[in-house]
Amino acid sequence: MSVIYDRVALIGLGLIAGSMAHAMRRAGLAGEIVGTARSAETRAVAAEINLCDRITETAAEAVAGADLVVLAVPVGAMAAVAAEVAPHLAPGATVTDVGSVKREIIEAVGPHLPDAVHFVPGHPLAGTEHSGPRSGFAELFDNRYTLLTPVEGTDPGATAKLRALWEGCGALVEEMDAEHHDLVLAVTSHTPHLIAYTMVGVADDLRRVTDSEVIKYSAAGFRDFTRIAASDPTMWRDVFLSNKEATLEILGRFTEELFALQRAIRTGDGDHLHDYFTRTRAIRRGIIEAGQDTDAPNFGREPAKKDGPS
Amino acid sequence: MSVIYDRVALIGLGLIAGSMAHAMRRAGLAGEIVGTARSAETRAVAAEINLCDRITETAAEAVAGADLVVLAVPVGAMAAVAAEVAPHLAPGATVTDVGSVKREIIEAVGPHLPDAVHFVPGHPLAGTEHSGPRSGFAELFDNRYTLLTPVEGTDPGATAKLRALWEGCGALVEEMDAEHHDLVLAVTSHTPHLIAYTMVGVADDLRRVTDSEVIKYSAAGFRDFTRIAASDPTMWRDVFLSNKEATLEILGRFTEELFALQRAIRTGDGDHLHDYFTRTRAIRRGIIEAGQDTDAPNFGREPAKKDGPS
Numbered sequence A, B: 001m002s003v004i005y006d007r008v009a010l011i012g013l014g015l016i017a018g019s020m021a022h023a024m025r026r027a028g029l030a031g032e033i034v035g036t037a038r039s040a041e042t043r044a045v046a047a048e049i050n051l052c053d054r055i056t057e058t059a060a061e062a063v064a065g066a067d068l069v070v071l072a073v074p075v076g077a078m079a080a081v082a083a084e085v086a087p088h089l090a091p092g093a094t095v096t097d098v099g100s101v102k103r104e105i106i107e108a109v110g111p112h113l114p115d116a117v118h119f120v121p122g123h124p125l126a127g128t129e130h131s132g133p134r135s136g137f138a139e140l141f142d143n144r145y146t147l148l149t150p151v152e153g154t155d156p157g158a159t160a161k162l163r164a165l166w167e168g169c170g171a172l173v174e175e176m177d178a179e180h181h182d183l184v185l186a187v188t189s190h191t192p193h194l195i196a197y198t199m200v201g202v203a204d205d206l207r208r209v210t211d212s213e214v215i216k217y218s219a220a221g222f223r224d225f226t227r228i229a230a231s232d233p234t235m236w237r238d239v240f241l242s243n244k245e246a247t248l249e250i251l252g253r254f255t256e257e258l259f260a261l262q263r264a265i266r267t268g269d270g271d272h273l274h275d276y277f278t279r280t281r282a283i284r285r286g287i288i289e290a291g292q293d294t295d296a297p298n299f300g301r302e303p304a305k306k307d308g309p310s
């Protein structure tokens, strides 16, 4: 593939920015990749593993002369970073972000940006529970969706170019309205994360009762929850605080339905339970057909190591 | 390995019994494997794929002369199956089960069994969301725990022999009290399943609002939930009805904590959220160290297929 942007500046060098650097290099999409991060430690690691072509100490230096600037910091830090880089942006540059929430970022970042730059907010629907400059890998976005939520009046050319970059990184790209994005993600990602965190917290409380058995005998179900609940606390705090309305709306529906199932258990209403559990299977089939997960019998996981404690 | 039981009778030929058949054959643990299932269809499939050495039409025929009888039907069907086979059990035989709940099964099955047989309840902590005679595979139990919950007065020799069988099937075996089993499993498996079913149900309701986007953009978190919520409805109905007390107890704690997090979101209490999310990470580390899951960056999953709809 050929170069899409001559100079890409990555602000923040964690899982997402790092994976973008790997993926852009894999396909040769950027003339130069410049990166920066808040801490000297992260910048040093990034330099050591050669994550970017150039590491700068400040965000201001990083964005100088860049035709694409990617804000890849926690949602709550986007506004401050935007304010910091704004005076140094090249006219005609595109600014994008990778935050997991869109409406609040648009409201927080947009006002800082000069008229001469294009703002095209984005969100790659891909991640792991790992973070930091060493956690990225080129394949992260392959066949996963990246959603762009351009605001009214955004230059279609700027959006098309950013789309081409994400497609070059392996992603399937779609555009949608920011509010709609936030609702869909509240259902598919934010509320499930909150629930997983809660369940793992309950288990943690019970360790006094059950000793370490909750860990030792962790079965399918809980094991998946613990992976979700190992995600970065700062990232998720910011997600919930900034997608407050949609998350609370979905949580309300969730507790309503949970109470109905709880009552069915209490009263021994097996038919209600059976009907409910039958209905939910169809969604799984849809996801497998959409190619967004595998149907492998062992979930495609590696077998655990024989030498684990017994 | 050498033969542990001369004749093993499998009552029910689904995921668990099928996997036991494959695993026993892999290690040569049974002189003869006899199987039976409720429906002619399942028996025909089992015969077609040569799952057992012999398939019988009735459970009574299957257990005749068997020195190990494995009840591998849904929890709610255990009592009826036990009553059916009881008059035909060979004196000195061991009866075990693989049900996901233990106290209720002991109470429901125990009274039917003659004094001359040993009853050693068991539960392999291994499963997938698939079911039926074609879903089993020999590796299912490898490095996973199987818990035995022998009742007071059980012959230690009978327990030791069953332990050897499970170890031969690749499992790590532990013994514990049935009540304790039911509490630990309520935390690590039963309540997480109920929660996953609920969240997927909520998403299903919202499909009218979000069209098929909930499926299309299903992200980590929700995607894991859908796999859990694709498990067999009959099995899970029975689990919740028969581990009612422990499940309701854990659900009560869960809603308490969820409400506290919900309030923190509503009031913007980021510190509460951050502290909570930090605490839950430790549990994940414990599970990986215990060898019960992988830390692979892509969760060890196969990449999705490129030809999925976009």
Ligand SMILES: NC(=O)c1ccc[n+]([C@@H]2O[C@H](COP(=O)([O-])OP(=O)(O)OC[C@H]3O[C@@H](n4cnc5c(N)ncnc54)[C@H](OP(=O)(O)O)[C@@H]3O)[C@@H](O)[C@H]2O)c1
Residues within 6 Å of the ligand: A011, A012, A013, A014, A015, A016, A017, A037, A038, A039, A040, A042, A043, A072, A073, A074, A075, A077, A081, A098, A099, A100, A101, A123, A124, A125, A126, A127, A128, A129, A130, A131, A132, A133, A135, A232, A235
């Ligand atoms: N992880 C996922 O699953 C995922 C998926 C899709 C989108 N996202 C979004 O992607 C963004 C980055 O996430 P990530 O997973 O890449 O995070 P990460 O691995 O934790 O990296 C975050 C980066 O942001 C920097 N940073 C943190 N706080 C900052 C602050 N207050 N001011 C300036 N810089 C700060 C960090 O610098 P130091 O290293 O110097 O601390 C680090 O370089 C977030 O907005 C998140 O919502 C994440």
Ligand SMILES: NC(=O)c1ccc[n+]([C@@H]2O[C@H](COP(=O)([O-])OP(=O)(O)OC[C@H]3O[C@@H](n4cnc5c(N)ncnc54)[C@H](OP(=O)(O)O)[C@@H]3O)[C@@H](O)[C@H]2O)c1
Residues within 6 Å of the ligand: B011, B012, B013, B014, B015, B016, B017, B037, B038, B039, B040, B042, B043, B072, B073, B074, B075, B077, B081, B098, B099, B100, B101, B123, B124, B125, B126, B127, B128, B129, B130, B131, B132, B133, B232, B235
């Ligand atoms: N799946 C898991 O993840 C898992 C894990 C650990 C333990 N368990 C336990 O293992 C047991 C079996 O589960 P499985 O996953 O192997 O189930 P499965 O694949 O659905 O197979 C169930 C078997 O039981 C038979 N059966 C169903 N209802 C019956 C009834 N009322 N009377 C007599 N036979 C009946 C079925 O016969 P037909 O095929 O003829 O209908 C089938 O052969 C359950 O007690 C479950 O709690 C399951």
